Amino acid sequence: MSSHSNEHLTEKHDTTSHDSISDADLPYAPEEVDYIDEKEPWEEYDHEAEKRVRFYQTKRFWIRCVIILIVILAIFIPLLLLVILPKVVQSIVNGSHMTMSQLNMTDATETGMKVSLTGGIGNAGIFPATIVFPEPIVVNWEGKQLGSMLMSSVKASGGKASIVDETTFTIIDKDAFTDFAKQMLSIESFVWTLNSKVEVKAMGRTIKNINLTKNLNMLGMNGFSAVTINSFTMPGDAPNNGGAYVELITSMNNPSPIGMVLGTMVLDMFFNGTYLGQVTATDAVLVGGSPSPLTLKGTLFRQTNQTDLDNVGVLMSNFLAGKVTMTSAKGVSVKPDGVNAVSWLSNGLMALTLNVPLQSPTPLNVIRDISIKDMGMVFNNATPYIPTASSNTVTAGFKLPFNITIGMQNVSNTMSIVYGGKTLGDITAAVWSAANSNIPDGLIVFSLPPSPLVVQEDAHAEFDQFVADLTVKQEQTFIVTGLANAISSTPMGTITLTGIPFNSSVTMAGLNFNAINAAVTNVVVSGGNSDYIIMNQLVNLPNPSNLSVTGGSVLLTVYDKVTDQFLGELSIPSLKVVPGANPTPTQFLFHPTNATLRDQFLSEYLIGSNFPLKVVGSSDSTSIVELQQAMSEVVIASTAPGLNPPPNLVTGGTAVSTLSTLFGDRQTTTTVQMINPLATDLLVTGQVTQVSWEGNFFGTINAVYQQTVPANGAVTSPDLILQHPSGLDFGIFLTTKFVPTYPLIALGGAMVPFDLDVLMSVLVGGPNGYPATISYKQQQQIMTKMTIL
Template sequence: MSTGSDEHLTEKAAAHKASSSSEDLPYSAKETEYNDDKDDGFDEYDEEYGHAAEKRVRFYKTKRFWIRCLVILVILLAILIPLIIFVILPKLVQSIVNHSEMSMNQLNMTDASETGMKVSLTGGISNAGIFPATIEFPEPIIVSWEGHKLGSMKMSAIKASGGSATIVDSTTFTIIDKEAFGTFAKEMLSIEHFTWTLTSTVQVHAVGRVIKDINLTKELKMLGMNGFGKVTIDSFTMPGDAPNNGGAYVRLVTSMNNPSPIGMVLGTMVLDMFYQGTFLGQVTAQNAVLVGGSPSPLVLEGILVRQTNQTDLDNISVLMSNFLGGKVTMTSAKGVSVKPDGVTAVSWLSNGLLALTLNVPLVSPVPLNVIRDISIKDMGMVFNPANPFVPTASSNTVTAGFKLPFNITVGMTNVSNTMSIHYKGKTLANIDTAVWAEARSDIAAGIITFGLPPSPLVVQEDAKEEFGQFVADLTVNQEQSFAVTGLASAISTTPIGTVKLTGIPFNSNVTMTGLNFNAIDAAVTNVIVSGGNEDHIIMNQTVALPNASNLTVSGGSVLLTVYDKVTDQYLGELSIPNLNVVPGANPTPTNFLFHPKNTTLRDQFLSEYLTGAVFPLKVVGTKDSTATVELKQAMSQVTISSSAPGLMPPPNLVVSGTAVSTIGTLVGNRQTTTTVNMINPLATDLYISGQVTQVTWKGNFFGTIDAKYEQVVPAKGTASTPSLILQHPSGLEFGLFLTTQFVTSYPLIALGGAMVPFDLDVLMSVRVGGPNGYPATIHYKQTQEILTKMSLF
């Protein structure tokens, strides 16, 4: 006890000394020392009582505490370790094995025989515990199905880590129950899924120990082959004709979709093909292999037999038409034999395959585009105002390139089509009624030629405006492209028999030469002024509408507007009673209703017409130019250049005349009485109401006729004018001219008369067509010899 008290007093004295000595330190040092003391595990210094408080030690810092804990730990380990190793661990491993899950990704069977086969497999194990482990199979695994032991196989050790393991192994599967395995093989080919039960005894290496006699019982759920329900055709070809008229060789490349992880080598497989009860032929696959869990390519080759029964021919027609048209046709295949090694059949495999009927959807994997590059050599469209938007379309020659996916002898004797016209992304019109036409086929060149009989082209209700523009573009453009789609049918001779191919789609761009009306020069010939009334002059003529294309357009009556091309002034209307433009020159009878608004232009046109001049014209259409609704847009875009000739050779309107004067009239009122004989070159009456004529002789002014009178010159006839007064100029100058030049040049004037050439400049007021005809003023010039007489009295 004294020892303890002395130690206690010593500690207090040391604390007091430390406290005293700290009073001599600066404030910052004291603060640092104070903070250090707070962390030493002792109580603070009690300043109130002037002595250090008693120091107390924590219990977990004592040696006694830790010694006791160590003793307890040793005892627990001595008890638990044997318990874990010998009792708990085996049960834990068995539990992990029981709760683990096994899956099979791939199981391939090769070298099949009556007693077994080789298998290679990949799979995995999940929920295999947290400890790394190695699973060994000292005994074969027994594979059972629906209570029947199918067979057994040995497996190599599997290493698990992180709760999972990967299975990769190659082994031998030995059949235990041949009958049960045959039944299973048959079912596996057709069912959607099945369950194998795997049983064995395994041992596990884990945590440094080997745990033996662990029971393995696993249900392995796997997909069946499900009848290869998704068999696809990668290609279907006929490489050539079979010998002896026996049909056609056939080659199919298929993909047999195998959803099951089980794959197998089939070797040589023979199948019979059927469609709708018709036996198509027999095909054989060499080196056939089914790959588990993926499509398996299968090449089938054989012969499609020749058909003679009409029902079978009809079925073949549907089959081939659907294939060429991209439609699915469900055929079937029945197993005939299977030999894994190509020589010997395996009963359980053969029985399974022979019981299976494969459904094979025959369809091309890509669009075949059998008919392509259509060329319409000629095309006719006849428009009927009584049935708008249903023109009649026809063609004498349509050629189309075609490429069959078959290398067999084919001849096409008749063709029919339904067709749609597409323009600028819109369907315009349809030919819905197919009409059969004779066809010629050149198989080597891949060309078929046929005609399109007259067929109604029905314009769609929502495409009437676009169809009008389509016709307009064909009318005014040099060439025009559009698309045609439709369905073609053909009666064809083949090695399989005469078949009717129907519903074969085609889609082709077509470029046609257009009428190009706006670039033509519509020459006018045979112009005849045939009549006139108060409103207009009627001219009949022939207008050439040259058509370099093979397009024919017929559209009834058309009324176009005519302008003078130089001045762009209105002249009248050009009436085409029946527009029918065919390939070639197209001389077209027309009527020109001449009634310009500008009277000066009117008179100039008629006057120059009589002199044989050529008139450049511009002929323009409008939407009102035709009653045919499909042609309204086309007519509104037509601007045709033309040229109209005058009368050739140019006629002289005055064919003869007589001028009679006396010395008295020449020196008095200076008048000469004149009568002229007129000719009317027109095919209609010409009514004359007066004229103003300037008369000159060798450039010297001789006088003026200014007369009002009424006279009708009959069509293509002549007439003499009434007596007209030629008023000579006054003044001494004209008298000197008469005596010194004119009379001396023609001394016979006074002795009975002389023929004197006068230059006539005539302004004649007329009505073309008679007294109630179209009014105009004709201005013409001519030189005419006139019998001139002069007497004294």
């Protein structure tokens, strides 16, 4: 190389020595420096562009970062694994929450029990993990250690985990656990605190010695506040007069997630301070969080104290009536294996007072099919719409839900009558009545003593129609509802059952007045005045029903059935209709508006004929307001009989003829003996009598006079003139036929039978009596004689 080149190298070397920079201190190799320093002038522009490269785009920056990262990781990873991660896991465990949906206890002993768990863990972190319980979990309650249990590992994913496990719970503090058992059965809720050490396996690591402290909020059994009775029966009598067997099927609602196998459980039953008896459940199981069926069997003891008997009566009455009765049960013992009692469980149960609402799950309808064999109603003006009702025989079917010996000794009741869908009134039995009961046939027979029937204010019209329908119709159906009371002999003692409801339809035969024929007997014309004739008689009112009605005086209107014309009024001084014929004393006030009908009636009465009648009522027939509607619907058929046997009003007479009878005025002086068959005086004011002999007209008596014939008496009339027919024919008849037939007429007289056709004007009742004309026919032998004078 030239010397110039050597100088250049020497200069280069000197420069390097002058700067005193080692190769190690340079970011680039020396060769690169020589290349840069020895750039040509035309490369100046490229050198300036290279100086504008960013620092993080250089290799030096990234080499330094890698070195720093390696240093940091070397320090942080042990720190993370050994210090930070356990704290994070502990924080996650602390922030998680635990629930228990089911905890069932079985095989209880004095030291522990088996438990099966169902629950969950929430808020358990975002990473999948396995929680391991290497140590028992200690269960604390109110600062006391109750017991401990081992748990199987739990896998968490997505922040939650499920707990399903079976383990053994070991009691640590028996006294504390006994106190807890007492409280758990009674309180609404409690808190368990769980303590333990756990291991968490996550991200390939196992973090040990993590503290687990969890408050577990649990529902208590709350005294089984929603106990229901599904069935309550008494299968039979206990032996040796010891009471009655009892069987209850209950539903024990357990709101707590804790379930128990109780085995044999014994309870004492109480009501209102009365010790009722003892019941036992076998194979009893309480299911957590749901109702549990429980069958209790035992004995209701026989009571001797009256207070206790009264309480049993109330209990039984309420049950039969469908009412709720709050009874109570106190625990006696619990034997999970059926033999050995567990003290903490028995003590817990004995501290519990179980409230049991005793009520039939379905209406019992104990009393049914009521039959009123007879019924009486007495109406009184002094107490309108409060008649007196009674019955000698009421039969009721009954069905008790018990198979025990029971007898009804006395009964009373409050009864409402419902008709046409409306409650008419109430009958409250005034006194207890004796009863006979036939338990096998389910019948009870009793009477209803005279008791007020109080008609409701808004049911007066409906009650009136009810009475009317019973009066005029063949039968009627109505409903009786109410409450019955009974003094009953039972295996628990003689108790009073009260307020037993009943509801039954009753069909009763009605009086059916509009279909009867009221026969009239014993007619006696007892008086008369200017307004009417008074006839006393018995009117039979046949009553085919067992209904009795008493209702004061009644005035009915009487019509001739054939012509429908008015005859008078029928007065019933005291209406009383009982089952049967009912011969009722009445008065017939006879005063027809039609004179012809008047005379016809009296004439037919005297000759023994029957006269058809129609007896009609109206709202004015009675002053008893409850009977006015009934009377307005009454139409009774009847028949008025005549005198039987019919009497001869003329019992005898005399007829004295003279020659003038034949040759002069043809008159015969006549007298008659007549009787009065009536029980009242009869004033005769005149008569027109047609006299015939063997079909031959013999003459006429046409006389006006006044003569009183006393009641049921007899008189001889004054001299009456028999006017014979004029003309030759009658003379020939006398001389050729009549006298030859009775030749003794001229020799002293002979008894001659004459036919009499009488129209007699009378005043029935005497001088101030009722006027009438009697039409009367009879044949009568009259002493007939002829004298010369």
